[in-house]
Amino acid sequence: MSATGRGAPAQFAATGQKTSARSATADREIVISRVISAPRELVFEAFTQVRHLSRWWGPDGFTTTTRTFEFRVGGAWDFVMHGPDGTDYQEWIAWTEIAAPERIxxxxxxxxxxxxxxESVLTFASDGTATRIEMHTLFPTKELRDEAVEKYHAVEGGRQTLNNLAEYIAEIVRKEEEGGN
Structure with missing residues (x-):
């Protein structure tokens, strides 16, 4: 299982599982969302280039070492997340759909x-001058979802990851406003 397993302010929301009776997969889902004060194209770009991902990906205290990275449908990101306790977590992501700048x-x-x-689906929706990002994760079984939540703290890790993204994006925006890159 991966390291991410994978009080909330108004711009951030997370649920351990959907409460909708309509969803037959609710007991296998985690949904996390956050509003980021930046244009959708910039937030989307932060997910598409390893130079960005390596700066913010993962929960607080984690760092990332990329082995290979190819952002395209069928491409993969092979990487290691280094936990704050020194534990290394082998990770692998393959992209199954990319619809820039709306969905991954x-x-x-x-x-x-x-x-x-x-499986995860990330959606990026314009929200005025900001972007609402939603990470919808579906596990193969309820037990794997529960393990991700209880053992790997997937909900809190997801919140921290999106907070790290928001902080990274704010840094980019600040530098652009100051006239530097």
Whole structure:
């Protein structure tokens, strides 16, 4: 299982699972969303280039070392997340759909053949001058979802990851406003 397993202010919301009776997969889902004060194209770009991802990806205290990265449908990101306690977590993401700048679908596990890999869909919606990002994650089983939440703190890790993204984006915007890159 991956490291991300994968009080909330108004711009940020997370649920351990959907409460909708309409969803037959609710007990296997995690949905996390956040509003980021930046244009959708910039927020989307932060997910598409390794130079960005390596600066913000993961929960607080984690760092990322990329082995390979190819952002395209069928491409993969092979990387290691280094936990604050020194534990390394082998990670692998394959992109299954890319619709710039609105949507990214992916499969995330420890390796290409991980039977416990989960699927995530990220959506990017303009919200005035900001962007609402939603990460919808679906696990193969309720047990794997519960393990991700309880053992790997997936909801809190997801919140922290999106907070790290927001801080990184704010830094980019600030530098652009100051006239530097």
């Amino acid at each position: 679908a992916l499969r995330h596990g420890e390796s290409r053949d991980d039977p416990n890999a989960f």
